[in-house]
Amino acid sequence: MSAHLLTELTVFILAVFVGFEVISKVPTTLHTPLMSATNAIHGIVLVGALLVAVVASPKLGPVLSVAVVFLASLNVFGGYVVTERMLSMFKPRETPTPRDGAKR
Amino acid sequence: MPAAAVSAGQIAIDAAYLVTGICFILGLKFLSHPQTARNGNRISMLGMAIALVATGFLLDWSSAWWVVAIGLGGGALVGIYSARAVKMTAMPQMVALFNGAGGGAAAMVAAAEFLHLNPGGSALSWDQSLPIILSTVIGAISFTGSIIAFLKLQELITGRPLTYPGQQFVNGLIALAVVGGAALTIANVDTVPAYFVALGAAALLGILFVLPIGGADMPVIISLLNSFTGLAAAMTGFVLGNNVLIISGALVGASGTFLTMLMSKAMNRSIANVLFGAFGKVVAGAGGAVPGATGAIREATVDDVATMLAYAKQVIIVPGYGMAVAQAQHSVRELETQLEKRGVEVKYAIHPVAGRMPGHMNVLLAEANVPYTSLYDMDDINPEFPRTDVALVIGANDVTNPAARTVASSPIYGMPILDVDKAHNVVVLKRSMKPGFAGIDNPLYELPNTVMLFGDAKASVDLLVSAVKAL
Secondary structure, rough: OHHHHHHHHHHHHHHHHHHHHHHOEEEEEEHHHHHHHHHHHHHHHHHHHHHHHOOOOOOOOOOHHHHHHHHHHHHHHHHHHHHHHHHHOOOOOOOOOOOHHOOO | OEEEEEEEHHHHHHHHHHHOOOHHHHHHHHHHHHHHHHHHHHHHHHHHHHHHHHOOOOOOOHHHHHHHHHHHHHHHHEEEEHHHHHOOOHHHHHHHHHHHHHHHHHHHHHHHHHHHHHHOOOOHHHHHHHHHHHHHHHHHHHHHHHHHHHHOOOOOOOOOOOOOHHHHHHHHHHHHHHHHHHHHHOOOOOOHHHHHHHHHHHHHHHHHHOOOOOOOHHHHHHHHHHHHHHHHHHHHHHHHOOOHHHHHHHHHHHHHHHHHHHHHHHHOOOOOHHHHOOOOOOOOOOOOOOOOOOOOOOOHHHHHHHHHHOOOOOOOEEHHHHHHHHHOOHHHHHHHHHHOOOOOOOEEEEOOOOOOOOOOOHHHHOOOOOHHHHHEEEEHHHHHHHOOOOOEEEOOHHHHHHHHOOOOOOOOOOOOOOOOOOEEEEEEOOOOOOOOOOOOOOOOOOOEEEEEEEEOOHHHHHHHHHHHOOO
């Protein structure tokens, strides 16, 4: 195994632990937005798509180049917009009702 | 690549990628509370923008700018348009579709890299070929699997499990072809044909492993596919030697795995059982040794139920997939408002696997302006049922089935459920007496404190709203 691969493996495994740690704090009420937010994050594969398709000697033919960038871009933009839409709907109880006020 | 060859420009780009990784982690951290979640998503967007701009410096704009214009521009347009247009009830299939797009892209990037490194079948070292084959296989499974999940959720193909004799055997053979092709690719034996065998078999496996999954098990599958795409993206990072892909993919892989485990725990089933059990196909035999089940059901009128609700002290609403199908969330919210006007305490009980994806009900109710502070998790709400006057079950079935507590022979025995049967009165809104997705009778309907109100969930709730208003 190359030293390079070992370094990458280190990054990967530490990121998995960070992922578990951070995600376990997300309340169940936000699990759908969480899924859609992580969905948008794996759209980062768009970086990979650009790096194989939009270079001096592309590693894919023109049709496949457009296809791979399109798919990844769909993932990024769709993912973020859907997440934003969902999160904008989550509201606490806006104005306390008189009943709540009386209890305090 | 020797470290000495790294230019200042490359270092700047790698530093930008590090910032992106930090943004993603912070973005997820901010999701730990509904009030900060929106900012979290924006931090995550910022991170994505930084990574894309940094990548822009590595690209050859003169020859291939049109790929960006058509591919990225087109993807952005379609993505933004469909994300805005989609109804909240169709969210699970939308997420599945975007997930599949990412998985497909990851597999294609790996394939491009493979064909580039190995044009004539020359030898690759295993630390090149292993990540390539993993990214390809996992990405392909995620791509086709997500498309099938989308078709099922959109009801373009049946949501019921599709099974045939020898299914496990066939799937086993295909899985073997995936493993075999992968092994031969890594061992540099007939590399190119072996690679495409693995790719094709993985794509086929994605289709065949989702087909037998019933709708009620979709939360597990959606989570699992999410985790797959994350892992595929991370593997692509290994292929390209790109840390931001590795970090982001690992975060998503961990998140998807976490949700998958949570969902299967909430059904008291192993992931293997979900994948291979074809739940909902087997119709359960004897329904009933639930104490108190009378064997007869009682039907109530709208006015009976309205009166019961209006004079209650506390009502707990238990929504399920039926509420989503009928798009009844706004009517339910209206009913809540009417009841609260009369001084009734209204709470919502959300089972972890209610609906078709994790947290599905919460999003629908949020859309209808129900404050998230009124939504309660199973563990928090269960102790409340014994002091609740009315439990109003709207389109939920298996997650309220008391057989899960008492009937050892029931397929859902041991699954944690909402204890609606412990409420003083239970009202079940249901289209008909058809059993739920798991195909199991629900003895809840035969309990002496249960009444049924048949009809479309939205229509029934609308009738209840006007009846409560008229009281």
